[in-house]
Amino acid sequence: MRYQRSSALFTEAKKYIPGGVNSPVRAFKAVGGEPIFIKHAKGAYLTDEDDNEYIDYIASWGPLLFGHAYAPVLNAVIEKAKKGTSFGIPTEIETKLAQLAVKMVPNIDKIRFVNSGTEACMSAVRLARGYTGRDKIIKFAGCYHGHSDSFLIQAGSGAVTFGSPNSPGVTQGTAKDTLLANYNDLAGVKQLVAANKGEIAAIILEPVAGNMGCIIPKDDFIHGLRELCTQEGILLLFDEVMTGFRLAAGGAQEALGIDADIVMFGKVIGGGLPVGAFAARAEIMAHLAPEGPVYQAGTLSGNPLAMSAGLAMLTEIDEKPEVFTSLAAKTEYLHKGIESVLTKRGITHQINRFGSMISVHFCDQPVTDFASSALGNNDRFKAYFHGLLDQGVYLPPSAFESYFLNDAISYQDLDKTIEAVEKCKL
Structure with a gap:
């Protein structure tokens, strides 16, 4: 992926906006690197200012159940x-x-x-x-x-x-x-x-x-x-x-x-x-x-x-109450796919899921509260985040945030995401 325009926009933003962002998690402090700047979005996909396309797993932090520009x-x-x-x-x-x-x-x-x-x-x-x-x-x-x-x-x-x-x-x-x-x-x-x-x-x-x-x-x-x-x-x-x-x-x-x-x-x-x-x-x-x-x-x-x-x-x-069944099924599919890949690769992990919310934690104990969540391997999470970002998958840029699926995401998108996890250097 090329991030030249996003990088230039971030440099300019920092001159006028504290930290270059209007909400701290957007600054990529937790994962390193520089944030991408979004130009437009449609359905399941984000397009950044460098014309890179991403499958979106934050859905504006939850509200876009049916996808962007519904x-x-x-x-x-x-x-x-x-x-x-x-x-x-x-x-x-x-x-x-x-x-x-x-x-x-x-x-x-x-x-x-x-x-x-x-x-x-x-x-x-x-x-x-x-x-x-x-x-x-x-x-x-x-x-x-x-x-x-x-x-x-x-x-x-x-x-x-x-x-x-x-x-x-x-x-x-x-x-x-x-x-x-x-x-x-x-x-x-x-x-x-x-x-x-x-x-x-x-x-x-x-x-x-x-x-x-x-x-x-x-x-x-x-x-x-x-x-x-x-x-x-x-x-x-x-x-x-x-x-x-x-x-x-x-x-x-x-x-x-x-x-x-x-x-x-x-x-x-x-x-x-x-x-x-x-x-x-x-x-x-x-x-x-x-x-x-x-x-x-x-x-x-x-x-x-x-x-x-x-x-x-x-x-x-x-x-359309069926949207909840559809979202839950897609989230379960993603859960099983990522779990299978990480288990096969011998990577210690925990996955939590409820409905269309899901998170991956790189630790060996169940994650039930903030203290157990904080035990995750943050270096591995950074590699995981950037590895998927470079393959066109946008996750929350923090190990302490849930993913939110939207129903515009297809099973083909889910398979691409699971394949990206398999290719990711962790």
């Missing part, structure tokens, strides 16, 4: 744009999308649209605190809920200690109200709850994690969290920015058979445009302004372009 979504946005791009005034399409989302997702009565997953998670935590009258939250190491201050917290020195900021600009005052637990460790969560009795407003997690690779919750963990929250008057928050409308029409709640108290969405609900949302039962959402005292606002919230894209995407999902 006609129903594209046409909806084009037609809506002709009528104006933003008003800061209510539109009918906001209600239409809300009606459809409430119909598709279990255990929600009302939904509030915002502009990003970060904003959705930040607002949901504020709502949980306002509803419960409590200040503290529990989050899990390796789960990412955006860059709001409350979520940029690292582990303390013991299971019941407060967290501390892991980014300059986050205050100790903010950090003291965020407690950190280990994913899939119910006993640790119970210990935190017991040590902070009556003080915890919410437990927030990715129900199927995607930011430390694809990590699947153990049954006793996820069901235990629901039971614990009910017993202790704590709200259970599902960050479904990645999993919502991807793992099932009703998201992870449907796929796992668990009802959360507040659910946060992003990505898919806007058909790939900038959008987020949070939703809950009516009695919880009644605490949100202008009905209640918990304030949240945004000029671009519910903007007509994002709403039109979201309505088109959710309509397609609602009318």
Whole structure:
């Protein structure tokens, strides 16, 4: 592959944009080398500024279930744009999308649209605190809920200690109200709850994690969290920015058979445009302004372009539920193919998969949380990433990210990917 134009564009971008990118993972710091710059995309394929073509396994980090430039979504946005791009005034399409989302997702009565997953998670935590009258939250190491201050917290020195900021600009005052637990460790969560009795407003997690690779919750963990929250008057928050409308029409709640108290969405609900949302039962959402005292606002919230894209995407999902069967089958095929190649080559690995999310870890122990994910051989992952990139396969440029398949990917594309793994120097 030739990356001359991408390299030149990256050099120019660094003059005006911090690190040359507008989101850190794009800079290829975790894998080395320089990022590619995309010129256009269609279906399963990306084309970069050097006219190299790639099979895309990130799907804009999840939302593009049917592939890039999907006609129903594209046409909806084009037609809506002709009528104006933003008003800061209510539109009918906001209600239409809300009606459809409430119909598709279990255990929600009302939904509030915002502009990003970060904003959705930040607002949901504020709502949980306002509803419960409590200040503290529990989050899990390796789960990412955006860059709001409350979520940029690292582990303390013991299971019941407060967290501390892991980014300059986050205050100790903010950090003291965020407690950190280990994913899939119910006993640790119970210990935190017991040590902070009556003080915890919410437990927030990715129900199927995607930011430390694809990590699947153990049954006793996820069901235990629901039971614990009910017993202790704590709200259970599902960050479904990645999993919502991807793992099932009703998201992870449907796929796992668990009802959360507040659910946060992003990505898919806007058909790939900038959008987020949070939703809950009516009695919880009644605490949100202008009905209640918990304030949240945004000029671009519910903007007509994002709403039109979201309505088109959710309509397609609602009318074509077979997409989930197709995506799961393709992901299983990829899993078995990569596993067969790596096993045959004698390369130590673990593969995690749930629905259309999958990740490959170069380690010899099951990957069930952030600590076990961090044991992977990062040098081997770098070779794997660049080896596939040079053969026209674009993976997440980090060992700590899930892949997201789109249904435009063909079995021929999957076979090409598996062959690329076989040729890769690892």
